[in-house]
Amino acid sequence: MRLKDDEKTTNIYRAAIQVINSEGFEGSSMSKIAKLSDISPATIYLYFENKDDLLKKLYIEMKSRMGNSYFTKEMNLSSTKATFRALWLNHYQYITENMDAFIFIENFANCPLIKRIENEYNLDYCPTFEQLFEQAKTEKLIMTLDNDIIYSHLFAPINYLVKKAKANSTAISLPDLIQIFECSWKSISY
C-alpha cells in the first residue's frame, strides 16, 4: 500500500496558483492543474473533495501564510515607528518573494466563491495587529483612527504599487520603498 504523499498537496497548490494566475480563474481547470502537478486528475480528488474545496483550502492556506508574514519570531512588538517599519518591510519582502501567492490572493479576494470563505472564516489581519494599533493609539504614536483606516493607509498603497510594478515588469527602488513607507507613516502618525 502506498502512503498518501504530503508533498502532493503542496504540488497541487503550486500548480493551481500557476494555472490560475496565468489563465485566470475561469481559464483554470482541474485537468490543467493535474497536468502541471504531474498527477492524474482523479488523484486530486483523493486530496480535495472537489474544485471548490481545492480553491477554498488553497485560498485559506495562502491567506494565512500572508497573515503570518508580518511577524518574525524574535520581533520586538513595542509600539514604535521602528516596529511598524519592520512589520511593513516584512510584508513587502513576503509579497515580493511570494509574488504568485500575493497576486493570487489579490486577484481573487473578491470573487464570489472567496467572498463566502471570507465570511465563513475570519481571515482579516490578526489580533496582534489590533493590539498593536490600540497601544499605538493610546501612546499617541498614531492618530485615533478606525483600525481599518490605519491598515488601509499602511498597506493599500504598497500593495497597489507592487502589483503595478509587477504588471509593468519594473521594480521598486530601495529609496522609493523607504519613501513609500514614510508617506504611509506620515498619513497615520501625528
Added chain:
Amino acid sequence: MRLKDDEKTTNIYRAAIQVINSEGFEGSSMSKIAKLSDISPATIYLYFENKDDLLKKLYIEMKSRMGNSYFTKEMNLSSTKATFRALWLNHYQYITENMDAFIFIENFANCPLIKRIENEYNLDYCPTFEQLFEQAKTEKLIMTLDNDIIYSHLFAPINYLVKKAKANSTAISLPDLIQIFECSWKSISY
C-alpha cells in the same frame, strides 16, 4: 436604428456586469447574459465578435467612465488642496453610486484577459492628472514623488475601504470620509 443599437449594447453591458459580479467571472455565461438582457444569445454576436470582445469592450467602457469620474466640467483645476479634495470626493461619489461597475473593475483588473487590454490601451489615470501632479510638485504643494506613488496614497486606501465596507454591508460615515482624505493628503503633502 442607431438609438436602438445603443440601447441594446447598454443592456448587454448592464447584464454582463450583473452576472459577473454575482456569479463570478467563471460562473458567467453568454446565455445568462443574454437572458438577463432579454435578447437571444445569437443577437449578442451581432454586437460583439465573441465573449472576449464583449468583456474587453465592457472593461474599457467602464474604466474610461471611471477615469472621467474625477472631473466635472466647471471644475477649477488650479493646484490647491481644495482641487485635490474635489477630485477625490468626485471619485468617491462615483464609485459609491456605481458600485457594480467599480467592483467589476476592481475584481477583474488583474485577470489575464484584462491585463492584455491594459497593456494594449493606456487606461491609467489620464493626462490631466499627470499635469496636475507635476504642477503641484512644482508649486511645493505636494512632495516630489513618483506619480504612481502619489496616486497610490491618494486613492488606494479609499478604494480598499469602500470595497471592505461593501463586503461588510456597512457604510463609511462622513467624518470618517473626511478623515480618510486628510490622511491621504497628509501622506503626500508637505
Added chain:
Amino acid sequence: MRLKDDEKTTNIYRAAIQVINSEGFEGSSMSKIAKLSDISPATIYLYFENKDDLLKKLYIEMKSRMGNSYFTKEMNLSSTKATFRALWLNHYQYITENMDAFIFIENFANCPLIKRIENEYNLDYCPTFEQLFEQAKTEKLIMTLDNDIIYSHLFAPINYLVKKAKANSTAISLPDLIQIFECSWKSISY
C-alpha cells in the same frame, strides 16, 4: 430560426430503448443515445432536463402506451369470456409487435429510479380494467378474487412466456397461445 423538431423526441426515445436493451441500464450513456439518434449529446438537453428526466419520460410514455394496448376503439366491453380473450390477445399482439418497449418496461420496472416514478404516478392497469373485473365478479363470470390476483393469473404467465421465447429466439405457436389463454381463464373463472 429553426423549429424544434417533434420527431426528434421520438428518435431519442427509440435510440434510448435500443441502447438500454442491448447494453443494459448501466451500460447506457447519453452519448451512445445521441449517436444512435444522429444528434449531438448537447441537443438531447434541449428536449430533456437530464438523463433521469429522459428515462422517466421514456418509461411513462412506454408504460402508458402499453396500458392503452389492451383496448381498441370499437371494443365491446361487456363482461364475457370473449371480451377477456380479446383484451388478452390485444395485449399479446402489442407486446410481440413492440417487443423492445415490452422488454424495456419489464427489465427496468424494478430499478430504483423507476420505482420512484411508479409511486409518483399511478401507472397500474387502468380503471376500465377494474370496472370490468368487478362486473365479471358480480355476474359470477369469474371468481371473487382480489383484482391483483386476477390480473396476475391473466397476464403474468403470458408475459413470462413471451420473454422466455424471446430469450430462446423461439416463437409461441398459435395453438399454444390459445392453450395459454385457456389455462389463465380456467384459473380465474368458475
Added chain:
Amino acid sequence: MRLKDDEKTTNIYRAAIQVINSEGFEGSSMSKIAKLSDISPATIYLYFENKDDLLKKLYIEMKSRMGNSYFTKEMNLSSTKATFRALWLNHYQYITENMDAFIFIENFANCPLIKRIENEYNLDYCPTFEQLFEQAKTEKLIMTLDNDIIYSHLFAPINYLVKKAKANSTAISLPDLIQIFECSWKSISY
C-alpha cells in the same frame, strides 16, 4: 484459511445485493460494495476477476439457491396435488424469507450481462422438476402442456404478486395465498 475466504465471499455477495437493490445496477460500484463488506476494493479482486465476474458468480449462486428452494430433503416426490402444493409453498417461503435475493434475481434476470450467463449455463428449473411434470402428465394429474407453460402458470402469478406486495409494502394473507395456489393449480390440472 479456507473458512476465512468463504466468509469474505459471502460478505461480498451480501454487500453486492444490498448495494444493487438499493441503488440499482447503475448506481452500484465496486467501492460501495467494498465499503459495505468492510474490505478494500483491491481485496475484491483477489476473490473475483472483475466486476462482471462478481456479478455473474453472484447471480449463479443466488439462482441455484433458489432452484434448490423448492425441494426439501424428506420430501415425497410422488406426483400428487399435495406434492405440487408443497413445492409451491417451499418456493413462496424461500422468496419471502430471502426477499433481497429474490428481488435481485427478478430485477436483473433480463439485463444483458445476465442474459449471457443464462445462455451459457442452464439455470432453468431443474431436471427433477421436469421429471415431476412428465409423470404428472402421464398420470393425467395435469394437462399435457409444454413444461414452460406449466411452470409459468404455477409460478409467474405468485412471483408477480410477491413483488407487487413488496413494492406496496403490504403482505399476502394466508387465505389469499391458498387461493392463489388453487388458481394456479386449476389452470393446469384437469
Added chain:
DNA sequence: TATGAATGAGCCTTCATTCAT
C-alpha cells in the same frame, strides 16, 4: 493476503458559438 493510493477512460452536463429561418 490485504490494502489504500493512484489512474485513464468515460460519464453527464454546459458552454461559446454557428445555423437556418
Added chain:
DNA sequence: AATGAATGAAGGCTCATTCAT
C-alpha cells in the same frame, strides 16, 4: 436584424481496475 435550435469541445467528477507496499 433577430432568434431559438443545434453542436463540438471541454469541464468536473466517478469508476473499475492496478500499483506498490
